[in-house]
Amino acid sequence: MDMDYNPDVCRLEPELLQLNEVSSLAIKSNSYVADKLFEQWLSLPDSTALVKSLVYKAKTGISLNVSGATSSPKSCNNLVPPLSPRSSSGSPRITKQRAGPSVLGSSLKIANEPTKELIPQFYFKNGRPIPNELKERCLFRTNQFFYGHANGLSADEFKPVTKEICMLPSFFSSVLFKAIDVGNTGVVTKDAFVDFWVNGNMLTKDIATQIFTLLKQPDLRYLTQEDFKPILRELLVTHPGLEFLQGTPEFQERYAETVIYRIFYYVNRTGNGRLTLRELKRGNLISAMLHADEEEDINKVLKFFSYEHFYVIYCKFWELDTDHDFLIDKENLIRYGNHALTYRIVDRIFSQVPRKFTSEVEGKMGYEDFVYFILSEEDKSSEPSLEYWFKCIDLDGNGVLTRNELQFFYEEQLHRMECMAQEPVLFEDILCQIVDMVKPQDEEYFTLHDLKGNKLSGSCFNILFNLNKFMAFESRDPFLIRQERENPTMTEWDRFAHREYIRLSMEEDADDASNGSADVWDESLEAPF
Numbered sequence: 001m002d003m004d005y006n007p008d009v010c011r012l013e014p015e016l017l018q019l020n021e022v023s024s025l026a027i028k029s030n031s032y033v034a035d036k037l038f039e040q041w042l043s044l045p046d047s048t049a050l051v052k053s054l055v056y057k058a059k060t061g062i063s064l065n066v067s068g069a070t071s072s073p074k075s076c077n078n079l080v081p082p083l084s085p086r087s088s089s090g091s092p093r094i095t096k097q098r099a100g101p102s103v104l105g106s107s108l109k110i111a112n113e114p115t116k117e118l119i120p121q122f123y124f125k126n127g128r129p130i131p132n133e134l135k136e137r138c139l140f141r142t143n144q145f146f147y148g149h150a151n152g153l154s155a156d157e158f159k160p161v162t163k164e165i166c167m168l169p170s171f172f173s174s175v176l177f178k179a180i181d182v183g184n185t186g187v188v189t190k191d192a193f194v195d196f197w198v199n200g201n202m203l204t205k206d207i208a209t210q211i212f213t214l215l216k217q218p219d220l221r222y223l224t225q226e227d228f229k230p231i232l233r234e235l236l237v238t239h240p241g242l243e244f245l246q247g248t249p250e251f252q253e254r255y256a257e258t259v260i261y262r263i264f265y266y267v268n269r270t271g272n273g274r275l276t277l278r279e280l281k282r283g284n285l286i287s288a289m290l291h292a293d294e295e296e297d298i299n300k301v302l303k304f305f306s307y308e309h310f311y312v313i314y315c316k317f318w319e320l321d322t323d324h325d326f327l328i329d330k331e332n333l334i335r336y337g338n339h340a341l342t343y344r345i346v347d348r349i350f351s352q353v354p355r356k357f358t359s360e361v362e363g364k365m366g367y368e369d370f371v372y373f374i375l376s377e378e379d380k381s382s383e384p385s386l387e388y389w390f391k392c393i394d395l396d397g398n399g400v401l402t403r404n405e406l407q408f409f410y411e412e413q414l415h416r417m418e419c420m421a422q423e424p425v426l427f428e429d430i431l432c433q434i435v436d437m438v439k440p441q442d443e444e445y446f447t448l449h450d451l452k453g454n455k456l457s458g459s460c461f462n463i464l465f466n467l468n469k470f471m472a473f474e475s476r477d478p479f480l481i482r483q484e485r486e487n488p489t490m491t492e493w494d495r496f497a498h499r500e501y502i503r504l505s506m507e508e509d510a511d512d513a514s515n516g517s518a519d520v521w522d523e524s525l526e527a528p529f
Helices: 024-029 029-041 045-060 092-099 103-112 130-148 155-165 170-180 190-198 208-215 223-238 240-245 251-267 277-282 287-294 307-322 343-350 367-378 383-393 405-421 427-438 457-465 467-476 478-486 492-515
Strands: 400-402 445-447
Touching: 024 405, 029 045, 103 277, 130 155, 130 190, 170 190, 170 208, 170 287, 190 287, 208 223, 208 277, 208 287, 223 240, 223 251, 240 251, 251 287, 251 307, 277 400, 307 367, 307 383, 307 492, 343 383, 343 457, 367 383, 367 492, 383 405, 383 457, 400 405, 405 427, 405 457, 405 467, 427 457
Parallel strands: none
Antiparallel strands: 400 445
């Protein structure tokens, strides 16, 4: 063998020999035996080649990955040769490993296990638990309001609780009272209120969820038009800006209906008559309710509740409904806005493409259908309006407006301009103008996404089927421009309703003066107000 062996270089651990026939204590007591056994192993041809390979790797700096090598504080440079394979049946060492995991394996397993982090609970089926401070403050206020009323509060006495403790609009008092007084006893006790509002986790819910929970039917997950009638009845009775309607219950009902139709027009974006909690949160109805509760002049609440807006809508409907059967046909609607609309667009409306009529009479439009129409016609900047008219122009219903579809509707506009001795504008010029206004992603067609978010999209529809507004847009009416600058927060509908209300009120005053009395009017000519 071409290498020198120095027995003092390192010592061999007796256990590594795995000699079942010889006791390890005997080998430890007689190192000579261990040395001879080691020399005998080194004399084997395979051992010589292995040792040379290990020495070479050590000199060149290559890491020594020796299978079966074991670190030992008594070994030198970890140059321990691998053990020859043996049968596991006769080896107590192998048997011991099978009996349980090794200490080294156990520590590695523990070290490799990911640290478990406790994730706080983020979903609560019945609402988030009430913080102690909030609960105590609510109970303190409750004790104040119920002090001296051991038998409970009546419906009238309960109204301050609705506004001051529950922080809801005051016209929700009756709905909240009935929700607590399930037995119809006529009173709400302190314990019943605490059980419903505090223990029922209503206190921790946001105001939209609270309102949604109070209004909806227990077995439904959405709001219907009927669900809003109780709060509007209370609003009509209690709001100082609507006191003058208390002697005319018919118009109280019409006002409530109009408010509900406007709510569903703007908030129920799916248009299915089922207003969800998500839609309620995304809309501006809650802020409008709070505004209506604080504002004594109901006409300043432009969103949904303005009486002047209701007056304009109802009078416009009354003017068109010549036989006063509360239904409108095509010939009636074509007179809207001094014959501003084309026959083709009116045909599309009555084909019920943009919205299915609620009227059960064939070929007739009801009051609710008219509300949707006039809101869409007079404010083409809103998303519901853009969707309404997009469906009308999309003849094949493929979700895009093509050149041919635009030309189909503009042809009648062009003919009307020629009949009125107006200088006609060719469709090619109109198409270029619309492309410049909308700036679609693909100039070959227009999508609803192209139209939304563009302030001039409404004017594009006016070009196609409303001649009066088209001419006003072309001439850039300075009166309208000044109005927009003076009231930038007002919508097109707000400005229209304001102008029309002034006009209608002036006409009514003139009629009253001509009749010589404010109590006399011709019912066939104007609405019975």
